[in-house]
Amino acid sequence: MCRTMLYKMVVLFVILLNSYVTRASDPDPVQDFCIANTESASHAKQCKNSSLVTVEDFVYAGIKVPGKFGPTGLSAVSVNSNVFPGLNTLGMSLVRADFEVGGVNVPHFHPRATEIAFVLEGTIYSGFVDTNNKVFAKVIKKGEVMVFPRGLVHFQMNVGDTPATILGSFDSQNPGSQRIPAAIFGSGIKEKLLEKAFGMSSKEISKLKKKLSPH
Numbered sequence: 001m002c003r004t005m006l007y008k009m010v011v012l013f014v015i016l017l018n019s020y021v022t023r024a025s026d027p028d029p030v031q032d033f034c035i036a037n038t039e040s041a042s043h044a045k046q047c048k049n050s051s052l053v054t055v056e057d058f059v060y061a062g063i064k065v066p067g068k069f070g071p072t073g074l075s076a077v078s079v080n081s082n083v084f085p086g087l088n089t090l091g092m093s094l095v096r097a098d099f100e101v102g103g104v105n106v107p108h109f110h111p112r113a114t115e116i117a118f119v120l121e122g123t124i125y126s127g128f129v130d131t132n133n134k135v136f137a138k139v140i141k142k143g144e145v146m147v148f149p150r151g152l153v154h155f156q157m158n159v160g161d162t163p164a165t166i167l168g169s170f171d172s173q174n175p176g177s178q179r180i181p182a183a184i185f186g187s188g189i190k191e192k193l194l195e196k197a198f199g200m201s202s203k204e205i206s207k208l209k210k211k212l213s214p215h
Helices: 003-023 180-185 191-198 202-212
Strands: 074-079 093-099 104-109 115-121 123-129 135-141 145-148 153-158 164-170
Touching: 074 104, 093 104, 093 153, 104 180, 115 123, 115 135, 123 145, 123 164, 180 202, 191 202
Parallel strands: none
Antiparallel strands: 074 093, 093 164, 104 153, 115 145, 115 164, 123 135, 123 153
């Protein structure tokens, strides 16, 4: 094989490999399943002995009813590998989000996953913002879905007259979530910086930090 042909093949391989890596989310599993051993003290999630695995390891009932509602009128119950060991290594997770009338899921993003939101009940104003600060938003209703690309800020609000419920699906067993208000005003960033960034007074910043800081 001539050097030119070999060089071209190497370049093509690198391009294809890079394309695969950049599009991949969680790594592919190397076995049928790996039920996370919750009794293990190791930081890495070891697999439960396959001889001890039962059908119950593949069933989770934790989203039958809404969770506790927060001050924005939202209840979010995550179903990831931390609470449902059967999801371990499968590269997916879920969230059940319930909204009171007027309830809001504040702007946030998932650094490790794309999300598809399916409206089970209600009417939701839903959207995301791309890296050019363009907003893609509309009202979606029962039976409709919307996708939020990985890492982009997105939001939802119940604009109907009745409570609403969304089921969100992620292409990662641990998508992560960072809520913008809490990340900015509840994380300990110096007030002077926030004053300049948002053109707000020290008193206004302190009020927001007190409201959004974790208790």
